[in-house]
Amino acid sequence: MSDYIAVDIGASSGRLILGRINNQKKLELEEIHRFVNGFTRNNGHDRWAIDQLIDEIFIGLEKAKKLGVKKAKVGIDTWAVDYVLVGMDGQKLQDPISYRDQRTRHAIEELTGDLSKEYIYKKTGIQFLELNTLYQLYKENKEDLKKTDRILMIPDYIGYVLTGNAVAEVTNASTTQMLNLREGLFDKDLLAKVNVYPEQFPRLAESGSILGSIRHKWRLQYDLPDCEVITVATHDTASAVVGTPGEGDDWAFLSSGTWSLLGKELNVPENGAEAFKENYTNEWGAYGTYRFLKNIMGLWIVQSIRREQNNKYSFAEMAAQAGAVEPFQQFININDERFSNPKSMIDEIQSYCQETGQKVPQTTGELVAAAYCNLALFYANELEKLGNIVHKPIRVLHIVGGGSNVAFLNQLTSTLAGITVKAGPSEATAVGNLVVQMISNGEIGNLVQARKLIAQSFDIKTYSPEEHKYAEVLDKYKAFIKER
Numbered sequence: 001m002s003d004y005i006a007v008d009i010g011a012s013s014g015r016l017i018l019g020r021i022n023n024q025k026k027l028e029l030e031e032i033h034r035f036v037n038g039f040t041r042n043n044g045h046d047r048w049a050i051d052q053l054i055d056e057i058f059i060g061l062e063k064a065k066k067l068g069v070k071k072a073k074v075g076i077d078t079w080a081v082d083y084v085l086v087g088m089d090g091q092k093l094q095d096p097i098s099y100r101d102q103r104t105r106h107a108i109e110e111l112t113g114d115l116s117k118e119y120i121y122k123k124t125g126i127q128f129l130e131l132n133t134l135y136q137l138y139k140e141n142k143e144d145l146k147k148t149d150r151i152l153m154i155p156d157y158i159g160y161v162l163t164g165n166a167v168a169e170v171t172n173a174s175t176t177q178m179l180n181l182r183e184g185l186f187d188k189d190l191l192a193k194v195n196v197y198p199e200q201f202p203r204l205a206e207s208g209s210i211l212g213s214i215r216h217k218w219r220l221q222y223d224l225p226d227c228e229v230i231t232v233a234t235h236d237t238a239s240a241v242v243g244t245p246g247e248g249d250d251w252a253f254l255s256s257g258t259w260s261l262l263g264k265e266l267n268v269p270e271n272g273a274e275a276f277k278e279n280y281t282n283e284w285g286a287y288g289t290y291r292f293l294k295n296i297m298g299l300w301i302v303q304s305i306r307r308e309q310n311n312k313y314s315f316a317e318m319a320a321q322a323g324a325v326e327p328f329q330q331f332i333n334i335n336d337e338r339f340s341n342p343k344s345m346i347d348e349i350q351s352y353c354q355e356t357g358q359k360v361p362q363t364t365g366e367l368v369a370a371a372y373c374n375l376a377l378f379y380a381n382e383l384e385k386l387g388n389i390v391h392k393p394i395r396v397l398h399i400v401g402g403g404s405n406v407a408f409l410n411q412l413t414s415t416l417a418g419i420t421v422k423a424g425p426s427e428a429t430a431v432g433n434l435v436v437q438m439i440s441n442g443e444i445g446n447l448v449q450a451r452k453l454i455a456q457s458f459d460i461k462t463y464s465p466e467e468h469k470y471a472e473v474l475d476k477y478k479a480f481i482k483e484r
């Protein structure tokens, strides 16, 4: 059996995970390196320290070699929408700007002045978020764009630095809101709108294609195993969906990490009037699927509370404190733009509650409980809409990612939505990254077999709705949200 290494870099943390299929025919994981991620302010914008992230990857690969890994396939997945501008000399022009930077505020209204939202949605089927690449490029420094030979999405840039080969892998390329659903290419009108030439993006590549070996020059700096990089589903959420052990057609996924991504895997895009009205997206998935989903603020809120309290408590301690608080003491529209990147998340939550005449959460437990309760309410409300739009009943919600560790949130979601919740694997993104490599290498037959392997390899916890609890809460929440 071969060795496979998943490089999964989310918005808050990165990790290298070694994966193998063991003698019991189970997928076995070993975390070989973990590091913190996050953006910092420099040169006028919120930016990612991309060179440091690449250094962490090499450190992780060195650790793999020390563990005895001589030869491995490697897959890279990261967060979406952000990109690196590569100059004519093949080097990055600057550190990439984070999607949470303020530069795209109001960009949607500006750009859709002459290109209507309906026109763009019909072409792309992608939700309108100010952070999308389309609006970042619209606001990009025009001189920098002129000096740009290649626009590489974050995981594609990392693959380019490692191997020297540049592609635009489709799952992440779709998050630009510039891929034409019908043509399967970058849309010429949208490229022109943001002053980008088609050749400034590299060729599109499907998940599972071979990118190449790590360049010899890196051996002069790092003691590396022999690695061949596979272009996996490089948008981390696409890998998370691959790593979700759903079966049949009545399940939805919730990738619960910094973001919560709630949706269903479809074989054809759903970009009709209802999907447009509810701002659902059709991000491309692995193997010709579509990830029909909505972005929800997610555990970014809890991460921000923790950061503002100087990481005083672990996430597990914060969850335990929240679990001891009476639920639903205040309603909050958790997806309100004000929570996207406030100076202080704690102040923002408290101000919201003061402005709406509600009990103001004070303690860590009360603040985190407010976040969890209103995430669960948002999920339950959206699950109803999701099932109606795709005209399919949803009987099981698979919660994967770090958030699947929060039993309190899993149970609230199951009870409010009235459906079974299956929680785990918490490292579904890395698992999805690994199985695409294994499928590409012929060790697994296809996605269905991969999901069966995942279901039998990890401890997936099941939550059932608690009868008659919080029966009227969701209706009161909907009425509250409707007014805002």
Ligand SMILES: Nc1ncnc2c1ncn2[C@@H]1O[C@H](COP(=O)(O)OP(=O)(O)O)[C@@H](O)[C@H]1O
Residues within 6 Å of the ligand: 009, 010, 011, 012, 013, 014, 256, 257, 258, 259, 299, 300, 302, 303, 315, 316, 317, 319, 401, 402, 403, 405, 406, 426
């Ligand atoms: N044991 C735990 N208890 C409570 N929350 C947890 C636990 N482990 C992870 N989390 C939650 O999961 C989040 C990280 O999820 P993860 O999928 O790793 O995010 P990302 O990939 O965006 O970095 C943390 O912000 C935290 O809220």
Ligand SMILES: C[C@H](O)[C@H](O)[C@@H](O)C(=O)COP(=O)(O)O
Residues within 6 Å of the ligand: 009, 010, 011, 012, 078, 079, 080, 081, 099, 131, 236, 237, 256, 257, 258, 259, 260, 261, 295
């Ligand atoms: C802006 C995108 O939707 C975002 O990248 C999201 O898909 C994402 O990265 C989720 O991954 P996390 O692991 O960071 O929550």
Ligand SMILES: [Mg+2]
Residues within 6 Å of the ligand: 009, 010, 011, 236, 257, 258, 401, 429
């Ligand atoms: Mg993640």
